[in-house]
Amino acid sequence: MAETYFEILRAGTNSSIQDQGRKNLYHIGITVSGAMDQKIFKISNALVDNNLNEGVIEFAYQGPLLKLKNGSVNFAITGNIDFNIIRKNSIIEKGRCFQNYFLNKDEELDLIYTKNSVFGYLAVEGGFKIEKIWNSYSTNTKAKVGPNNGEKFSIGEKIYLKKSEVKNFKKKNIEYNNSVSTTIRTIKGTNFDYFSKEAKNNFFNEEYQVTNLSDRMGMRLEGPKLENIVNTNIKSEGLIKGVVQVPADGNPIIMFSDHGSIGGYPKIAVIITADHDKAAQLTPGSKIKFKEVNLDEAESLFKAYSKETKSYLEKIK
Amino acid sequence: MIKNISNLGDAALYCDFGKEVNEEINSYVITYFNHLKKLVEDKSIQGITNLSPSYNKLIVSFDLSITNFQEIKNKIETIKILNNKKKKSKKIQVPVCCEEKHALDLLNLSKKLKTSPEEILSLFFSKEYFCYMTGFIAGMPFLGDIDETIRVDRLKTPRVKVPKGSVGLTEQFCNIYTFESPGGWNIIGNTPKKIFNKVDLNNPALIKPGDKVSFYKITKEEYLNWNG
Numbered sequence: 199m200a201e202t203y204f205e206i207l208r209a210g211t212n213s214s215i216q217d218q219g220r221k222n223l224y225h226i227g228i229t230v231s232g233a234m235d236q237k238i239f240k241i242s243n244a245l246v247d248n249n250l251n252e253g254v255i256e257f258a259y260q261g262p263l264l265k266l267k268n269g270s271v272n273f274a275i276t277g278n279i280d281f282n283i284i285r286k287n288s289i290i291e292k293g294r295c296f297q298n299y300f301l302n303k304d305e306e307l308d309l310i311y312t313k314n315s316v317f318g319y320l321a322v323e324g325g326f327k328i329e330k331i332w333n334s335y336s337t338n339t340k341a342k343v344g345p346n347n348g349e350k351f352s353i354g355e356k357i358y359l360k361k362s363e364v365k366n367f368k369k370k371n372i373e374y375n376n377s378v379s380t381t382i383r384t385i386k387g388t389n390f391d392y393f394s395k396e397a398k399n400n401f402f403n404e405e406y407q408v409t410n411l412s413d414r415m416g417m418r419l420e421g422p423k424l425e426n427i428v429n430t431n432i433k434s435e436g437l438i439k440g441v442v443q444v445p446a447d448g449n450p451i452i453m454f455s456d457h458g459s460i461g462g463y464p465k466i467a468v469i470i471t472a473d474h475d476k477a478a479q480l481t482p483g484s485k486i487k488f489k490e491v492n493l494d495e496a497e498s499l500f501k502a503y504s505k506e507t508k509s510y511l512e513k514i515k
Numbered sequence: 516m517i518k519n520i521s522n523l524g525d526a527a528l529y530c531d532f533g534k535e536v537n538e539e540i541n542s543y544v545i546t547y548f549n550h551l552k553k554l555v556e557d558k559s560i561q562g563i564t565n566l567s568p569s570y571n572k573l574i575v576s577f578d579l580s581i582t583n584f585q586e587i588k589n590k591i592e593t594i595k596i597l598n599n600k601k602k603k604s605k606k607i608q609v610p611v612c613c614e615e616k617h618a619l620d621l622l623n624l625s626k627k628l629k630t631s632p633e634e635i636l637s638l639f640f641s642k643e644y645f646c647y648m649t650g651f652i653a654g655m656p657f658l659g660d661i662d663e664t665i666r667v668d669r670l671k672t673p674r675v676k677v678p679k680g681s682v683g684l685t686e687q688f689c690n691i692y693t694f695e696s697p698g699g700w701n702i703i704g705n706t707p708k709k710i711f712n713k714v715d716l717n718n719p720a721l722i723k724p725g726d727k728v729s730f731y732k733i734t735k736e737e738y739l740n741w742n743g
Contacts, residue, residue: 222555224565224576225548226711226720227650227693332716341653342694343713385524433536434648434657436567436574438527459650460569468524471579493584496525500579 201327202269202303202362206355210262210309212414213351214337215253215328215344223332224436224459228343231336231455234317234414234478237507238276238374242321244514245274245298245370252325253335255351258316258414261309262351266301269363273307274298277318278376280310297371298323300364314378315479324361338456340415372513380484382477383491383499387442387465392428397448400424401466405485406450412482414456419486423448426464434462440469440477442488454478470496472503516543520591522584523574528591530573536659536687541647544568545725546596551575560590568724569648570657605726606643609691609706611682612738617705619681620670624701627667638662639703639730644689646726654693654711656722661689673699680705682730691722706730707741 216239219232233239233256240250255262261279274297275281281293284306293299293307295318301307312318328335328345335345342348351357390398406421430446437443441453443463450466455478469477470491480486491499516532523529530547533540548568554560562582567574577587613621613636625632644658661684669685674697677683681692683700690700693711710721722728733741 221564222552222566224567224574225552225649225724227653227655230565343653385522388521388523388529433570433572434651435569435572436650438523438565438567438574438576440524458652459567460648461651465523468527470524471526493522493525497579497583500525504580 199362200268201358202271203267203356203358204264205267206262206351206353206357207265207306208263209350209352209355210257211259212339213255213257213262214339215326215335215346216256216337217253217335218251219336219455220332220334227459228332229338229341229455229457229459230439231338231344231414232334233319234455235277235319235475237475237510239319240507241296241372241374241510241514242274242276242319244511245276245296246272246321246323248321248323248325250511252321253328255320255326255357257309257318257320258312260311261318261320263309264307264357266303266305266307267356268303269359270303271301271359271361272298272323272364272367273301274321275309275318276321276374278313278315279318280313282308282310284308294371296374298369300367314481315376316481317479322359323364324359327358327360340456370514372510374510378479378484379476380480381487381489383470383473383489383496384442384467385470385491385493385496387467389432389464390466392426392464393444393466394425394427397424397426401450402488402490405487408480408482408484408486410482414454416454416457417452417477417480419450419452421449424450424466430464431462432464434460437461438468440471440474441465442467442469452477470499472496472499516596517547517591520588525584526577526579528575528577528584528587530575530591532571532573534571536570536647538645540571541645542725543596544571544573547573547594548724550594550596551591563587567650569650605723607722607726607728609708609710609728609730610733610737610741611704611706611730612733612735613704614735614738617681617702619702621703624665624667624684624703628665630664635665636703636732638665639684639689640732643727643729646722646724646728647688648724649720649722652692652694652696653713654720654722655690656710656728658689658728660687667701669699670701673697677702678705680707682706705738707738
């Protein structure tokens with residue numbers, strides 16, 4: 199039987215395969231990468247009965263238009279996505295996120311755009327037939343690391359599926375709260391005291407706007423300038439997801455999944471793990487308000503975040 | 516030794532080995548890094564997801580759903596490095612072509628330092644360098660220390676694209692761009708040698724922290740005919 203695959207009729211703005219990320223390679227300059235919104239990435243896999251770390255297609259803003267060739271597939275979309283399923287005879291069915299669908303050969307999936315958010319996910323039952331690199335499906339298109347030579351998907355490409363057809367399709371869905379929150383909780387960074395009293399005040403009390411210069415690597419913000427009174431450079435050292443760096447121009451930059459493994463700008467703060475997903479989903483123009491929490495609070499907030507994720511996953515079973 | 520351990524956010528430890536950048540402090544960072552890496556590989560420590568050694572810091576990232584700051588901190592504090600015995604460092608020779616086409620900043624550097632290009636290159640090629648760390652982009656080695664008379668700051672405006680293989684100088688350090696990338700170092704030549712091999716998944720980086728690197732000059736012809 200012929201292999202089942204998606205033909206890419208439109209690639210979308212930035213569509214790539216992602217999973218949880220790549221571990222233990224920072225020391226040679228390979229960053230974690232992985233899904234920008236880890237919670238809904240996991241939920242997409244759960245909706246199609248996959249292992250939670252199976253590779254999925256992440257897309258941003260405009261998603262891809264895919265045509266299924268041969269066989270059939272059980273898929274789910276997570277995020278806040280406007281999408282259509284184009285059935286036989288061009289009948290258009292409006293898609294709903296956080297539920298699974300059956301797609302037959304020659305039918306199409308049109309992921310139109312991410313509403314009020316940046317990232318969405320497409321998971322298929324069984325996963326995509328793509329080679330892992332360093333034990334991960336994640337793609338870092340800036341560093342050209344990952345499957346597909348580290349490139350994003352492009353028009354005309356074929357994405358093969360591990361499972362050629364669906365045997366027993368069982369409907370699954372959950373109600374998901376897609377609410378947007380612009381309050382981002384942080385812990386003071388290791389260079390917090392490099393900044394003037396006014397800068398420290400501004401950071402936690404004023405609004406910082408997300409600019410267009412934002413991608414999987416980092417999010418550049420604009421707001422009241424953060425004056426550095428010690429040194430605008432530090433000796434280069436490791437970076438992690440969530441670090442808020444401030445270069446000499448005084449505008450903060452949040453590090454995300456594809457950040458460089460080391461950097462030399464002072465770290466004013468670090469976003470708590472529980473808020474990584476919601477920060478990643480903020481669209482350009484959004485106004486962020488940073489709130490300070492301590493380590494104990496951050497750990498409790500992470501427990502609450504994990505509990506919430508778990509309860510969604512349990513509802514799917 | 517580690518002077519202070521603090522938290523970097525809620526899912527990483529920031530181990531501070533001091534303010535200065537020198538081989539002695541860095542070799543402690545590397546010793547701790549190698550020790551922890553082994554514990555992770557042997558699965559005798561749970562939850563660590565990444566280790567980032569740099570000049571004088573070691574950042575230990577962990578999975579907050581498996582462990583937490585205090586647990587990892589306690590474990591690291593019990594590690595006793597008895598003698599900071601230097602591992603035998605590997606010696607690596609890197610060919611560099613300094614033809615005008617590759618030495619993008621050599622003439623400007625010569626003006627800035629009031630030293631002839633020949634003198635800059637001769638000082639650069641005369642030393643063996645220590646690899647403090649790798650990173651920023653995959654496999655990029657941060658080497659030092661270069662001769663005091665050829666030290667300069669980063670370019671005022673970084674290049675959007677530095678060609679792959681470029682050899683750059685900044686402050687007391689030199690580096691090699693393993694991929695085309697943005698960057699602000701002063702470029703004095705280019706190596707045809709593969710410093711990072713994506714295809715070799717087990718051992719992709721030729722130069723590792725603690726290794727010794729020396730450079731030697733090659734001609735345009737040798738550069739073009741280089742194999743490997």
